[in-house]
Amino acid sequence: MTDVLERLRGIVGAAHVLTSTGDQQAYVVDWMKKYRGVALAVVRPGSTDEVAAVLRCCNDAGVTVIPQGGNTGMAGGATPDGSGAQVILSLTRMNRIREIDPVGNTITVDAGCVLATIQQAARDAGCFFPLSLGAEGSCTIGGNLATNAGGIAVLRYGNMRELALGLEVVLADGRIWDGLQALRKDNTGYDLRDLFIGSEGTLGVITGAVLKLYAAPAAKVTAMAALPGRAAALALFTRLRARAGDRLTAFEFMTRNCVDLVLKHASGAVAPFAAAPPAIALAELSDTDAEADLAGLLEDLLAAAVEAGEATDAVIAQSGEQAKALWRIREGISEAQVRAGKTIKHDIALPIGQLAAFMDDCERVVEAAYPGLNFLVFGHLGDGNLHYNLQRAPQMDDDAFYALTGPLNALVHDLVHRYRGSISAEHGVGQLRRDELPRYKSVVALQMMHDLKQLFDPACILNPGKLLQS
Amino acid sequence: MTDVLERLRGIVGAAHVLTSTGDQQAYVVDWMKKYRGVALAVVRPGSTDEVAAVLRCCNDAGVTVIPQGGNTGMAGGATPDGSGAQVILSLTRMNRIREIDPVGNTITVDAGCVLATIQQAARDAGCFFPLSLGAEGSCTIGGNLATNAGGIAVLRYGNMRELALGLEVVLADGRIWDGLQALRKDNTGYDLRDLFIGSEGTLGVITGAVLKLYAAPAAKVTAMAALPGRAAALALFTRLRARAGDRLTAFEFMTRNCVDLVLKHASGAVAPFAAAPPAIALAELSDTDAEADLAGLLEDLLAAAVEAGEATDAVIAQSGEQAKALWRIREGISEAQVRAGKTIKHDIALPIGQLAAFMDDCERVVEAAYPGLNFLVFGHLGDGNLHYNLQRAPQMDDDAFYALTGPLNALVHDLVHRYRGSISAEHGVGQLRRDELPRYKSVVALQMMHDLKQLFDPACILNPGKLLQS
Known part of the structure; x- marks a missing residue:
């Protein structure tokens, strides 16, 4: 092990191999403090070539590697085990925006770029990168890719998977796959990209990506509807989507218990309706055309919904402040839950x-x-x-x-x-759902997954014990 | 071989094992008459279980299998070789719409469904299935999936890959993977679906799929712009996309030579501009809102483009007839090329x-x-x-x-x-580009592709000699 540490120091420099308990503190525990581990070292490479050399070294020595981005995961996928024999591979030093192309509407980034940095770079170029989630100020795009992140813009723009055009990946044995293409169409063989996206660092380490950018929304309107029940939520959603189409950028749902909890526990939340309805929906329309009359469209739609009994009341935000107040009810749920107990x-x-x-x-x-x-x-x-x-x-x-x-x-x-649903919609499997997976995945799907793991990582050095049982 | 034929007859029924030259004629030659082969038999299973039994039988006997849908491919991917030892597996008998869900906006279909049938079923349910291409009257969705088909709606809706939610696949050894889920989000493991999409029948046989449906467009407007040159096309495209956003459902480009050829050789094409420009662009906006003023929006945008020198002239179709006439110039290119010689x-x-x-x-x-x-x-x-x-x-x-x-x-x-481009944007590799691929794919990408082929089809019975060199 001393020998491995020496070689790792030779690759990334001694300053980037952290072995003391103090230095490792921020890396060995997940942000929820739910998963705790111990690491042989935290290794912080500064380039794709260094990542390749680190993996080659670890693969040869049989040392397991836990890839880590912003350490904001929800399923313990980036936390080492308690053995003290695992290396945390932190990608956060690789944080360059490599290129931005406002005509092609693409941005090429290092895996360690923070999501908010990418959003800002897109805005600065007059474009828009839609991925948005609570942790955007600290999560990295590499982690977003490895977990196929969701968030609040999926309805309109899709998951992380739909936002990626190309990847750069280092394989377990140190080979580098340069799949950094900025193409909207390419039918020259197997889709290697999507195999790595969502694989939670178990098949390879993503070191760079080409992402899609979009035309920036120039108009936005937010409304909240009081619903007579749950089935009404679906009817209202269907109505809005049929006419508003892709203008419908959010359709969030909350039962009355959630609203009650928020009003009781979350700071600054105000009751949206005088009488508390069984459920509420929050809808947001946006448009790239600044002159689009979104408020008029939404007013029409909500009036028809009330007429049809799909909503009992509705309020359209008349200002940015009012829109924030409506979103506060939805976004206050997490905070209110924490205060209200486990x-x-x-x-x-x-x-x-x-x-x-x-x-x-x-x-x-x-x-x-x-x-x-x-x-x-x-x-x-x-x-x-x-x-x-x-x-x-x-x-x-x-x-x-x-x-x-x-x-x-x-x-x-x-x-x-x-109901043929999924037990992890957007948070991934990690350690949290790993042991439940065999109960719900088909035998054939699990066989294929284990076969792929064996193919890409025969020595099983990449994030063992995450996603799949060893 | 006689023994294999007997077993195949036992599985699908004697009437569905075609061995005579006459019966095989429509299957052994591609529609362009560019690739010709000979087959041991054309086998036409009627169910997923029959497909599984056929593959198990062929895998055990070492007989190679050429999966085939509507036989409308552009790269010879569904044509057998000249050995007479290969079995064509035609999926066209499996042509049921299994289920349609207008609230969830999904449709579940057999792989042998003709694309136009699916489009119509979606329309009948008040929805819209966007995949659209020249062969839609005879191509099957299984072929569209196996080749990740493109077509004229990719700009707005993406390739076939983006339109699929779930798959049912029979593996080379006859195992059936039921991945027929109708979910917008699922982060429970590796993306098996996208591995089969675009794999041209070399990793498994797609027998069913869950597809995304969309809100139907209710308004549409078409325009043609005369361009001063090629760079102007990009500037105009950027301008339209920035404000029209996803309303921009088509942006087609033609150089002057193409327009000249169409006017000379394609029936019913009319010159769009008095003086022939160096290039033209055809733009289409559509909207789910019937009341959207698309013509006004497009007029604004084109006027600004002319002002900025990105276009020298423009015409907006005032009727469906005029829109058709503009599209005729774009769509007449194929016909004109055929008439004008090779x-x-x-x-x-x-x-x-x-x-x-x-x-x-x-x-x-x-x-x-x-x-x-x-x-x-x-x-x-x-x-x-x-x-x-x-x-x-x-x-x-x-x-x-x-x-x-x-x-x-x-x-x-x-x-x-x-330029980091692709040598096959939408037509696939098949036989046509197979031998060019090693020149352009990276060594690591090719290694991964061959490894995946070996993993999923160790006996190499699935469409050998397509996509990858054996």
Whole structure:
């Protein structure tokens, strides 16, 4: 091991091989403080060639490598185990914007670029990079790619996968694949790019990417609708999408419990409606044409929805301030949850048309097994993605509630599976869902995944124990 | 072999194993009559289980299998070799629309469904399936998926890859992968779906798919602009996209030679401008909102473009008839080329911002090597995709011209490669570009492709000699 450390120092420089507990602190624990590990060293390469040399060295020595970006993951995918024998490969020193092309609408970046830096570089060039999520000030694009990040713009622009044109990847044995192409069309063989996107650092280390840019939105309008029930949310969504088309850039859903929680616990949240409805939807339209009459369009649509009984009331923001106040209700849920005490969380996706039926079924099943839990159900309804969270019953203590994690996961995820849904819509598998995966993936899919892992990483040095069971 | 035929008859029924020359005729030659082969049999399974049994049988017997849909490919990817030992697996009997979900905006189909049938089913449900190409009346969705088809709606909706949510695939050894999910988000492991899309039947046989549907366009406007040169095309495209955003559903480009050829040879084409410009662009805007003032928007944009010198003149279609007449000029190119005599064709993609520079460079290089050829350059400029075709010089005979195919391919494709472009933007590799691929793919990419082929099809029974050299 001393020999390996010496070789790593030779590759990246002694200053970039961190071995002391103090220096490693920010790398060995995930941001939620849920997963903790110990590392042989944190290695911080400054170039793709250095990444290649590090992997060659580790592959030869049989040392396992945990790739890490901004360390903002939701599933423990970037935290080492407790052995103290793993190397954390931190990409954050590789943070150059390599090139920006406003005519081709592409940007080429190092994997360690922070998402907000890329958004800003796009804006500075008169373009728009749509990926947007809570951690954007510290997450890196390499992590976004490795986990196929979602966020609040998926309805209109797709997941990270849809925003990538080309990749540069270092394979386990140190070979560099230069797939940094800026093409909208290329039918010359297998889609290697999408194999690495979403593979959580288990098949290769992404070191660079070419991303799509878009025309910047020049007009935006936000509204909130009071819904008579869950099925109405789908009817309203269908109505908005049919006429507004891609102007519909967000369609978020919250049940009444979430709104109540936010009003009680999140600072600065104001009740949107005098009488609290069973559920609310937040819709945002945007347009590249500054002169587009989005407010008029949305007013028409919401009036028709109220007429049709799909909404009981609606409010359209008349200013940026009012729009922020509406978004505050949606975005305050996370903060309110933290203050209100522990929750058991699920990040699930369903066929959109099945969302209302699923919610009805799931509530029935959970309530029958564990009466009195508080349901906090919200999410990106337009993507079929629900954050399906459960809070302890008033009479339950935290420990008794936590003991339900496994059984509740099984209850909720079994039903998700019956609806042909996904047990991880946007957060990935990491350590969090790894042991649940075999229960829900088909045998053939799992065989293919293990075969691919074996093909790309025969010595199993890349992020072992993440995503797949070893 | 007799034994294999008997077993195949046992699986699909004797009526669906075609062995006579007459019965096989429509299957052993591609539609362009460019590739001809002989088959042991054409096997026409009626279900996914039958496909699985056929592949198991062939894999055990070491008989190679050529998957085939509508037989409309552009690269000879579905034609057997001349050995008479290969089985053509025709999917056309599997042509059921399995399910359509207008709320979830998805349709689930058999691989043998004809594209136009799917378009119609979507329309009947008040939705829209955007894939559209010349062969849509006879190509099948399985072929579209296997070749990652492009067409005229890529600018707005993406390639086939972007339109697929889930797949059902039979692997070489007969295992069935049920990946038929209708989810917009799923981060539970490796992206198996995109590995099969675009793999030209060499990794597995696609038997079913879940496809995305969209809100139907309710307004449309078409215009043609006279351009002072090639660079102006990019400036005009950038201008339109910045304000019209996703309303811009087509941006097609043609050089003057193409327009001249169409006016001379294609029936019913009318000169769009009194004085013939060096190049023209055809732009189409569409909108899901029937009340959108697209003509007003496009008029504003084109007036500003003329003011800025990006166009010298423009005409906006005032009726569906006029729009058709403008499209006739673009769509007449294929017909005119056939009538005007043989061409050497290239289907290339480039970074969009490099298109004008590439065209200048390529013309210089080709003209220096082979003076007097006629350049017919047109294509989906908004996708960076050019059909870069060359016609013989007036004094040249056809044979002398054809002898230039190899050298001209090398000249054009070497330059494409230098610009980091693709030698097959939308037509695929098949037999047509197979032997050129090693010259342009990186060693690492080719290694990964061969490794994947070996992993998924160790006995090499699936479409051997297509895409990859054996």
